[in-house]
Amino acid sequence: MPQNISVVENILNANDRLAEENRARIESAGVFSINIMASPGAGKTSLIEQTLPRLKDKLRVAAIDGDIATSIDSDRAAAAGALAAIQINTGGDCHLDAVMLHGALDKLDLTQFDLLIVENVGNLVCPANFKLGTHKTVLVASVPEGDDKPYKYPGTYRGVDVLVINKIDLLPYVNFKMDYFERGVQVLNPGVTTFPLSCTTGEGLDAWVEWLITNSQKA
Amino acid sequence: MHELPITESILKIALQHAEKANAKRITDLHIVIGELASMVDDSIQFYWEIIAKDTIAEKATLHFRRVPAELQCMTCFEKYHPTDKELVCPKCGGVGAKIIAGEEFALESIDVE
Numbered sequence: 605m606p607q608n609i610s611v612v613e614n615i616l617n618a619n620d621r622l623a624e625e626n627r628a629r630i631e632s633a634g635v636f637s638i639n640i641m642a643s644p645g646a647g648k649t650s651l652i653e654q655t656l657p658r659l660k661d662k663l664r665v666a667a668i669d670g671d672i673a674t675s676i677d678s679d680r681a682a683a684a685g686a687l688a689a690i691q692i693n694t695g696g697d698c699h700l701d702a703v704m705l706h707g708a709l710d711k712l713d714l715t716q717f718d719l720l721i722v723e724n725v726g727n728l729v730c731p732a733n734f735k736l737g738t739h740k741t742v743l744v745a746s747v748p749e750g751d752d753k754p755y756k757y758p759g760t761y762r763g764v765d766v767l768v769i770n771k772i773d774l775l776p777y778v779n780f781k782m783d784y785f786e787r788g789v790q791v792l793n794p795g796v797t798t799f800p801l802s803c804t805t806g807e808g809l810d811a812w813v814e815w816l817i818t819n820s821q822k823a
Numbered sequence: 824m825h826e827l828p829i830t831e832s833i834l835k836i837a838l839q840h841a842e843k844a845n846a847k848r849i850t851d852l853h854i855v856i857g858e859l860a861s862m863v864d865d866s867i868q869f870y871w872e873i874i875a876k877d878t879i880a881e882k883a884t885l886h887f888r889r890v891p892a893e894l895q896c897m898t899c900f901e902k903y904h905p906t907d908k909e910l911v912c913p914k915c916g917g918v919g920a921k922i923i924a925g926e927e928f929a930l931e932s933i934d935v936e
Contacts, residue, residue, distance in 0.1 A: 608933070615836070618832065733825075791918045791919070795919070
């Protein structure tokens, strides 16, 4: 006669527990950390490239970049002013997870930094399901991707703390209805902090940089 | 999404609990999947049949309890089930409801011999 054993264990528990450990480590060093997610090409790396020079002499920044292959993104972060730039090559995995971040943190002396920027693998689906342990998650949406993405990717849009809308300089040239887009976001994530900007023209970047500085100083 | 590593996690958790109970066989697993958890039970079943071979869970039956999504409007506090087309509150049209059910994904219990 089979005996029932209560388990009640969340299946993604192991990752979440390690994410908490990562967070404790980052916090005890007084560092503020963000996990930047987006589709490939939305502008994660461009945002980092435009942000770092504006933080020069204000914040000491470390960057951790996740990609399936190459060190293209960590090279760009280093060239833009990151004091440390670590590349994680997942070799096929479509998202970063807490285990990978844990390994990358081992390569950093966190006490030397004020801000840790983690750039996730380009992917609008999976990263949202795997906590890393950063303080905030940032989604970079971009105008050419279309205004229906909040409706089609509710899981991702619902959970993020900050929404950057990049490539606003292209609004006159593509069929992107900002009010339709914003309504989709509002339904899932009302009051989410939003930064419409353009990495190409520089418009809107100051508010984003200010947000980073304020949060890093609080950490 | 990622049903293969997820199924491996389920097997690992089940085997750990079965070992603690000195069980010889796992006959059933009871898994809860919320409507909003992005998991496909057919895929889990598919991978299970492959990876549970040659373990004490080999012939176990997987049972999936689905929990419907439930939102609570933060404006009028009405609880409602969202539909594919509409996430706003059916009573007051408010947005930004809190998810109160539907994100579960857990191994609730196992039956062993």
